[in-house]
Amino acid sequence: MSTATSLVDRLVDRWGRLMVIGTPYIFLILVFSIPFFVVLKISVSTSNDGIRFEDLSTFNDWVFSFTASFQKYRFLFTDDLYLNTYGSSLKFATINTLCCLFIGYPFAYFMARSPVSIRPVLLMLVSLPFWTSYLLRVYAWKGLLDDSGTINSLLLSFGLIDEPIKMMYTAFSLSVGMVYTYLPFMILPLYANLVKMDGRLIEAANDLGASPFRAFWLVTVPLSKNGIIAGSMLVFIPSVGEYVIPELLGGPETLMIGRVLWDEFFSNNDWSMASAVAVTMVFLILFPLALFNKYQTDGVGRGSV
Amino acid sequence: MTANFAYGASKAFVRIDRLTKRFGDVAAVDNVSLDITKGEIFALLGSSGCGKSTLLRMLAGFETPSEGNISLEGVSVINMPPHQRPMNMMFQSYALFPHLTVTENIAFGLKRDGMPKAQINARVEEMLNMVQLKRYAKRKPHQLSGGQQQRVALARCLAKQPKLLLLDEPLGALDRKLREQTQFELVNIIKAVGVTCVLVTHDQEEAMTMADRIAVMSEGSFIQVGRPHEIYETPSSRFVADFIGKVNLFDGVLVVDEPDHCEIDTPQGRFFVGHGITGTIGMSLSVALRPEKIGLQAEAPEDISSNAFRGTVVDSGYYGSFSVYRVDLAGGQRIQVAITHTERHDELYRRGEEVWVTCRSDALVVLIN
Ligand SMILES: Nc1ncnc2c1ncn2[C@@H]1O[C@H](COP(=O)(O)OP(=O)(O)OP(=O)(O)O)[C@@H](O)[C@H]1O
Numbered sequence: 175m176s177t178a179t180s181l182v183d184r185l186v187d188r189w190g191r192l193m194v195i196g197t198p199y200i201f202l203i204l205v206f207s208i209p210f211f212v213v214l215k216i217s218v219s220t221s222n223d224g225i226r227f228e229d230l231s232t233f234n235d236w237v238f239s240f241t242a243s244f245q246k247y248r249f250l251f252t253d254d255l256y257l258n259t260y261g262s263s264l265k266f267a268t269i270n271t272l273c274c275l276f277i278g279y280p281f282a283y284f285m286a287r288s289p290v291s292i293r294p295v296l297l298m299l300v301s302l303p304f305w306t307s308y309l310l311r312v313y314a315w316k317g318l319l320d321d322s323g324t325i326n327s328l329l330l331s332f333g334l335i336d337e338p339i340k341m342m343y344t345a346f347s348l349s350v351g352m353v354y355t356y357l358p359f360m361i362l363p364l365y366a367n368l369v370k371m372d373g374r375l376i377e378a379a380n381d382l383g384a385s386p387f388r389a390f391w392l393v394t395v396p397l398s399k400n401g402i403i404a405g406s407m408l409v410f411i412p413s414v415g416e417y418v419i420p421e422l423l424g425g426p427e428t429l430m431i432g433r434v435l436w437d438e439f440f441s442n443n444d445w446s447m448a449s450a451v452a453v454t455m456v457f458l459i460l461f462p463l464a465l466f467n468k469y470q471t472d473g474v475g476r477g478s479v
Numbered sequence: 480m481t482a483n484f485a486y487g488a489s490k491a492f493v494r495i496d497r498l499t500k501r502f503g504d505v506a507a508v509d510n511v512s513l514d515i516t517k518g519e520i521f522a523l524l525g526s527s528g529c530g531k532s533t534l535l536r537m538l539a540g541f542e543t544p545s546e547g548n549i550s551l552e553g554v555s556v557i558n559m560p561p562h563q564r565p566m567n568m569m570f571q572s573y574a575l576f577p578h579l580t581v582t583e584n585i586a587f588g589l590k591r592d593g594m595p596k597a598q599i600n601a602r603v604e605e606m607l608n609m610v611q612l613k614r615y616a617k618r619k620p621h622q623l624s625g626g627q628q629q630r631v632a633l634a635r636c637l638a639k640q641p642k643l644l645l646l647d648e649p650l651g652a653l654d655r656k657l658r659e660q661t662q663f664e665l666v667n668i669i670k671a672v673g674v675t676c677v678l679v680t681h682d683q684e685e686a687m688t689m690a691d692r693i694a695v696m697s698e699g700s701f702i703q704v705g706r707p708h709e710i711y712e713t714p715s716s717r718f719v720a721d722f723i724g725k726v727n728l729f730d731g732v733l734v735v736d737e738p739d740h741c742e743i744d745t746p747q748g749r750f751f752v753g754h755g756i757t758g759t760i761g762m763s764l765s766v767a768l769r770p771e772k773i774g775l776q777a778e779a780p781e782d783i784s785s786n787a788f789r790g791t792v793v794d795s796g797y798y799g800s801f802s803v804y805r806v807d808l809a810g811g812q813r814i815q816v817a818i819t820h821t822e823r824h825d826e827l828y829r830r831g832e833e834v835w836v837t838c839r840s841d842a843l844v845v846l847i848n
C-alpha cells in the first residue's frame with residue numbers, strides 16, 4: 175500500500191510540477207507559436223486565387239517533394255512601397271515612444287513622489303481612459319482637431335487665426351492620437367519602477383555633492399532604466415503595427431504597415447503577400463528588439479530594481 | 480530638560496545650539512545644545528525612536544530644524560543644502576549606488592567636486608587600499624558581503640575628506656562577530672584620518688568602545704553627556720544607570736550627609752557611600768551598584784554595620800571569564816553579582832548557599848530620582 179501511495183505521490187509531484195511550469199508554455203505555443211507558423215507557411219505558399227494554397231510538401235508515388243516560394247519576399251524587398259511603409263511605421267512608432275517617454279516620465283515621477291494616500295487615486299486616473307472604448311476615444315480627437323472642430327472654432331472666435339489650422343489627417347493628428355492612447359502603457363511600468371526607488375540613494379547622492387538635478391540624472395534615471403525599457407517596449411511594439419489610429423486620424427502621407435497588411439488581406443486578397451509583410455515585420459523589428467530587451471535587462475545589476 | 484552641554488566658544492568645532500525638530504506636535508529632537516571638539520568621535524546613544532537619526536539628519540541637512548542653529552567652525556550651516564555641506568554621511572543600510580561599481584561609488588563625490596581625473600583615480604586607489612578592497616574595485620555592490628559593503632560606504636564618505644563624518648548605525652547591518660572586529664577597524668581608520676565624527680547607535684557597547692564622548696538620549700533630549708567611563712561609573716540618573724550596562728538599584732532615604740560621604744538606609748540595610756551629595760536628610764533616593772563591583776564571601780565581614788548584607792544564592796550562570804550569581808538579600812531584593820574568574824574553578828557558591836554580599840564605599844553611586 176505504501177508503495178502505491180508513494181507512486182501516486184510521485185506522479186502528482188512530477189506532473190503537478192510539469193503542469194505549473196508548462197501552462198504558460200502551452201499558452202504561448204497555442205496563441206503565439208502556432209499562429210505564427212501558420213502565417214509563415216502562408217507566406218511561402220503558392221496559390222492561384224490568393225486564398226487557397228497548394229501544399230508545401232507532397233508525398234506522391236514514394237517521392238517526397240517540398241516547395242516553398244520566396245517570391246513574395248523578393249517582391250517585398252524590391253517594391254519601394256513596402257520598404258517606405260516600414261520606414262514610416264518605424265518613424266511614427268519612434269516619435270510616439272519618445273513623446274510618451276518625455277511626457278510619461280515626469281508624470282510617473284510625480285506619482286511615485288506623491289503622498290502614499292493619494293497614489294491610488296492617481297493610478298486610477300491614469301487607467302480611467304480604459305473604461306471607455308479606445309475607438310471612441312480616438313474618434314473623439316477628430317471632434318477636437320477637425321477644421322471645424324473645437325480647437326479651430328475657439329481660435330477663430332477669439333480672432334487668433336483667420337482660417338482653420340489643418341490638423342486633422344496629418345502626421346500631427348496621428349501622433350496626438352497615438353501618444354494619447356499609449357501614454358498609460360509608458361506611465362504604469364515607469365511608476366512601478368520609480369515607486370520602489372530607495373529615497374536614501376538620492377539623499378546619498380546629495381550628500382556626496384550632487385545637486386538635486388544631477389542626483390536625478392545620475393541616480394534616478396539610470397536606476398529606472400528597466401522601467402524605461404519596459405515602457406518603451408510596451409509602447410513601441412504595438413505602435414509599429416497600429417492600424418486603427420492611422421486609419422481614423424492619419425492622412426495620405428502617414429501610411430503605416432498595418433494599413434498595408436489590411437489592404438493585402440482584404441482588398442488585394444493576397445494572403446501570401448500579407449503574411450510575408452507580417453513575417454518580415456516580426457523578423458526585422460520585433461526580434462532585434464526582443465534580443466535588445468533581454469540583453470539590457472540581464473546587464474542591470476540584481477540589486478538595482 | 481534643557482541642560483546645556485556646551486564648552487567654551489573657542490573649542491567648539493561643531494556647535495549645536497538649542498536645536499529642535501517637531502513632526503506635527505511631537506518633538507523628535509527637543510532643544511538640544513552641544514559642542515563637539517575637533518577630531519572627536521561623538522556617539523549619540525539611545526533607544527529606538529529617541530531622535531538620534533533625526534538629529535544626525537539635521538546635521539547632514541536632510542531635515543530642516545524647527546528651531547535652533549548648527550554651526551561648523553563658527554559658520555552657520557543651517558541654510559546650506561545637503562550637497563553643499565562639508566559633511567558626509569554613511570547611511571544605515573549604506574545606500575551604495577547599485578548601478579555603479581565600487582570604484583565608481585567612491586569616485587562619485589569626487590567627480591561632483593570637479594576634481595581632475597588623474598587625481599580622482601589616485602584618491603580612489605588610496606581609499607581602496609585603506610579599506611583593503613582593492614581586489615573588489617570592479618564589483619557591483621550586490622556582489623559584496625555586508626562587511627565589504629560597509630567598507631565601501633566608509634571609503635565613499637571619506638574620499639571627499641569631509642570636515643565632519645556622520646555615521647548612522649554604522650555596524651547595525653553586520654552580524655555580532657563581524658561587528659566586534661569592525662568596531663576597532665572603523666575607529667582606527669577614523670583616528671588615522673583624523674576626521675571629526677558623530678555616530679548614532681542604540682548599542683551601548685558599541686558607543687562605549689568607539690566613542691570619545693557619548694550623549695545618552697531619551698525622547699529627543701540629552702540625559703547625560705560624558706566620556707564612556709564617566710557615564711558608566713557615575714551615571715547622573717536612574718535612566719542612564721539602567722540604560723548603560725547592568726545595575727542593581729536600591730531605593731532608600733538619606734540619613735547621613737557629610738561633605739566626604741553619605742549614608743542611606745534601604746530595606747536591605749545601610750549603604751555607606753564614599754561621596755557627598757547635595758540633599759536634605761530624609762529625602763528619598765537610590766543607590767546604584769554594578770554587578771562586577773560586588774564581592775561574595777562565606778564568612779561575615781568584620782564590620783557589618785554598612786555595605787554588608789546577608790543573602791541566599793538563587794542560581795548562577797557560567798560565562799567563561801566570569802560567572803553571574805543571582806542572590807536574594809535578606810531584605811527581599813534580588814540582585815546580580817558578577818564574579819571574575821581569576822583562576823580555573825567550578826561554581827564558587829552553590830544554589831541555596833548562604834553568603835555575605837559586600838561592596839566598597841567608592842563603588843556606590845547615589846542617584847537622586
Ligand atoms: N519624517 C517623519 N515624520 C514624522 N515623524 C517622524 C519622521 N521621522 C522621524 N519621526 C519621529 O521622530 C521620532 C524620532 O525618530 P528617529 O528616526 O530620529 O529615531 P531614532 O532614534 O533614530 O530611532 P531608531 O533607533 O529606531 O532608528 C520618532 O518618534 C519618529 O516616529
Ligand SMILES: [Mg+2]
Binds near residue numbers: 531532533
Ligand atoms: Mg535611526
